[in-house]
Amino acid sequence: MGSVDSQMKIVNGEAGYVLEDVPHLTDYIPDLPTYPNPLRSNPAYSVVKQYFVNVDDTVAQKIVVHKDSPRGTHLRRAGPRQKVYFNSDEVHACIVTCGGLCPGLNTVIREIVCGLSYMYGVNKVLGIDGGYRGFYAKNTVTLTPKVVNDIHKRGGTILGTSRGGHDTSKIVDSIQDRGINQVYIIGGDGTQKGAAVIYEEIRRRGLKVSVAGIPKTIDNDIPVIDKSFGFDTAVEEAQRAINAAHVEATSTENGVGVVKLMGRFSGFIAMYATLASRDVDCCLIPESPFYLEGKGGLLEFVEKRLKENGHMVIVIAEGAGQDLLSECLNEQDASGNKMLQDVGLWISHRIKDHFARQNKMVLTLKYIDPTYMIRAIPSNASDNVYCTLLAQSALHGAMAGYTGFTVGPVNGRHSYIPFNRVTEKQNKVVITDRMWARLLSSTNQPSFLNPKDCNEAKKEEAPPTQLLEGDNCNDTS
Structure with missing residues (x-):
């Protein structure tokens, strides 16, 4: 591979290959010790071939290409690595849910707790009560597989949630004081922006703390990922x-x-x-x-x-x-x-x-x-499966030392995505796209557009051969 842009972690390769990478603890804490992944001796995975993700595996953001297209933007593939940067006994994780309610929140919480416990032998997981402010304003909840066993059958979030502003330095003080070294943040674009600021402050202080985001929006308006849970x-x-x-x-x-x-x-x-x-x-x-x-x-x-x-x-x-x-x-x-x-x-x-x-x-x-x-x-069967994959992808990334990332499926493959990519814009229905045309033909309704609106929509419309980025769930044909 070619040059690396250290600020944005952009890796350029041959034939127009671009990797938008996520930060790693070793970016600012050199010479961190590594440990063999405990999954090597986990009986559940003894029969799985190629369980570990290759260190160079990446996922293409666009899968519809022409024969002369550049290879385009890629993201780092999610999954367990051969080596981890945390000893199981030293992990002290916390989970926080922010923003509005959404089906599947409890499933994500459950699978983070159970995944850390059953796959990595981690037994110290805290739940932060009441959103971001709960880090410094409320008590924490001790989470074990037994505590979270049935929570996926309930709606809402057992941790409580809140909207609105928070004091970043107080949150990081609380993380430092409690000895927390993995932070799992479940929330929408505002929450992920907050997570990015928390990551920056943790990095500025040089702390060995992984920050992993799990994107949540019932409206499905988060870009890059195929769809949001719930x-x-x-x-x-x-x-x-x-x-x-x-x-x-x-x-x-x-x-x-x-x-x-x-x-x-x-x-x-x-x-x-x-x-x-x-x-x-x-x-x-x-x-x-x-x-x-x-x-x-x-x-x-x-x-x-x-x-x-x-x-x-x-x-x-x-x-x-x-x-x-x-x-x-x-x-x-x-x-x-x-x-x-x-x-x-x-x-x-x-x-x-x-x-x-x-x-x-x-x-x-x-x-x-x-x-x-x-x-x-509560979430339905397909969302329950999806929430399980999101939670496991997040904890594999944190254990492998990645930080400052959010996780989600890109063209069907779970990937680690830089925070700024999921907060820079909102995913919207493209009304000059085939999916909206399918709806109009299904309902047999007019578009209600004035001629002026039609002209504006056509101006925004891409030429027929242009490959659109980020509209993964708009058109499935």
Whole structure:
């Protein structure tokens, strides 16, 4: 391989190969001792061939290439290494959950505790109570395989969570005072930004502490990774709300069911729930602008669909149509997210008012908001498996001495990703992409775009042969 950029840990190789590497403890603590990986003598892995990941294994960020494409950006492959940088007896790990609730949090906690114990013989794991502030404001919880045995069957997080600011130096003081040397941080992009700052302070102090992030967002808006945990469960649970709306709508004359789903800035849950359901007539997401009045507007479409079918189901993501709401709030929550107004309630009122004014037809509208029901349930089978892989990938990385990284699947292979890559932008539905076209053809709804919006979307659209980066879950064809 060629040159290495020490600041960003970029490794350049032949044929346009670029490795965006993650930091390692030896970057700032030279001559650290290594130990044979305890998995060598673990009976569970005695039959597995090539269990250890080759030190040079990397994962390509793009897998659709042309014959003359450069090899492109790669990330370090996750998995157990032959040598580890922590003796099992010296490991003192801690786990913290931050931000909003999401199905699968308890599964990740359980698998970090059980993985450290069963695979690496680690018996000192602390749970930090109540998010980042819990490092210096609350008591800790001792976590053992027995304590966490059944927690994956419950929603929420047994550690509690919180949003908002924290004192980085106080957190690192607490880590130092307690003798913690592995920190597992589960949370969304704001949490991962916080984890990056904590890593920088640990590095500045020269501490032998690995910081590993596990990305969490129910909205699936974290870039680079294929999808976030809890997303499958959210889409599945959303089906129940959509089905209820469909039953209500079909049971009365001119029945309309409106379902508001999560998605502050990204409409993935609404899009996938709509595609999975097949009972939805119209899906509205933040990425695709729409308008109500006039020719080609939403109200005209509602009228048309009711005349055709006698009933209608609308799914709307919570961040859609915010530009149309008159009294725009500029308030923010503790995490710095803009406080959104209830667009589902607003659009329900607008539809009812329109038909009451027109006096053309009487309609019965039912509005369903299952947001907190979806967030609070335990994860389903596929998310449970995924959470297990995330947790094990994170602890393998920490044991191998990597730090300042987050973990996730990239094109189906778990990888270690630098913090800045998952916090630099948000993953969004690309409305000039085939997946959104599939939805429009499935619901047979118009795009509601003004000609001006169409022109802008086309400007952003890539040429047909350009290879897009970072849109792994937008188009699976």
